[in-house]
Amino acid sequence: MxxxxxxxxxxxxxxxxxxxxxxxxxxxxxxxxxxxxxxxxxxxxxxxxxxxxxxxxxxxxxxxxxxxxxxxxxxQPEQSCERADGIAREHLVAVKAKIASLQALQHELERMVEGCSHGRVESCRVIEILADHGQCQYHGEAA
Amino acid sequence: MxxxxxxxxxxxxxxxxxxxxxxxxxxxxxxxxxxxxxxxxxxxxxxxxxxxxxxxxxxxxxxxxxxxxxxxxxxQPEQSCERADGIAREHLVAVKAKIASLQALQHELERMVEGCSHGRVESCRVIEILADHGQCQYHGEAA
DNA sequence: CTTGCTCCTCTAGTCACTAGAGAATGTAGG
DNA sequence: CCTACATTCTCTAGTGACTAGAGGAGCAAG
The missing domain is CATH 1.10.1660.10 (Multidrug-efflux Transporter Regulator; Chain: A; Domain 2)
Structure with a gap:
């Protein structure tokens, strides 16, 4: 107690x-x-x-x-296995999608950070990619 | 014009x-x-x-x-792009941590779904996995 | 000149909190 | 036991980043 x-x-x-x-x-x-x-x-x-x-x-x-x-x-893990299974499955799909989206985002951020030569804004990859959507590979949505 | x-x-x-x-x-x-x-x-x-x-x-x-x-x-293109680089870097760290945590959750959900498909009513460890600080690598704040 | 689309301002609603006021309760020191 | 201070209580209102809707005015085509 x-x-x-x-x-x-x-x-x-x-x-x-x-x-x-x-x-x-x-x-x-x-x-x-x-x-x-x-x-x-x-x-x-x-x-x-x-x-x-x-x-x-x-x-x-x-x-x-x-x-x-x-x-x-x-x-209620003992209630309905089927129902619990369904909910878990749904969440699994959502989680997988979220991971995929975040991984795409990760790659894009890595590309930005790695491309940045730490010089001036003029030639900054981060700014460049943000400004030009055409250069971007990320099209998903983040959580 | x-x-x-x-x-x-x-x-x-x-x-x-x-x-x-x-x-x-x-x-x-x-x-x-x-x-x-x-x-x-x-x-x-x-x-x-x-x-x-x-x-x-x-x-x-x-x-x-x-x-x-x-x-x-x-x-101001003449300035150093250190700050932009920093902002992007911070985000990258947060995103990576998030992915790691979601993958842990994914495995747990998969384990549950599998247990169900084998007819076993397994006790759900979702909370255990997500509630236990020790098992988690993610401690930052959401993006 | 009327129809219908786009645009205007304004208020209020959403989600998930967060901050502050003002009052009561709990606790440690003297 | 009394005081000082921390914690908690309820309540309202504010935040960020929008989104929705009302009610009205501008504009282009037929």
């Missing part, structure tokens, strides 16, 4: 800011926690994991709605 | 939507253009180039403030 953890501690541990945690509660991404006698939110280890997961997923470019689905997938 | 181009044409040519062009003018990213007798914005070739530059930079994940810096650099 763990004693409840205050929002500040959870914030520090998860890397999610305090107001953001309250915001997540508000939009239903995080379960409503019990309160202390004084009316303060009291979290447990599971909430902490959930928050770290959320933060990480956000950093990877997932939208809140996608994270909700992903969390549901975690919450 | 070129005859002014209407906002719709510039939009089509640059791939930036009409309201977005007006928005860019509002925030000072695009110079205020002259108007026709009827009060319509009239652009020239330079504006078009600038817009293409902006769109391209946005697609590559640069923020408006960064684009402002890049545009200022472009306007």
């Amino acid at each position: 763990s004693i409840g953890v205050a929002i500040g501690k959870v914030s520090q541990a998860s890397g999610v800011k305090v107001p953001t945690i309250r915001y997540y509660e508000q939009i239903g991404l995080l379960p409503v926690p019990p309160r202390t006698d004084g009316g303060r939110r009291s979290y447990d280890r599971k909430d902490m994991e959930r928050l770290t997961f959320i933060r990480h997923s956000r950093e990877l470019g997932f939208e809140i709605d996608e994270i909700k689905t992903l969390l549901k997938l975690q919450d | 070129s005859i002014g181009v209407a906002i719709g044409k510039v939009s089509q040519a640059s791939g930036v939507k009409v309201p977005t062009i007006r928005y860019y003018e509002q925030i000072g990213l695009l110079p205020v253009p002259p108007r026709t007798d009827g009060g319509r914005r009239s652009y020239d070739r330079k504006d078009m180039e600038r817009l293409t530059f902006i769109r391209h930079s946005r697609e590559l994940g640069f923020e408006i403030d960064e684009i402002k810096t890049l545009l200022k650099l472009q306007d």
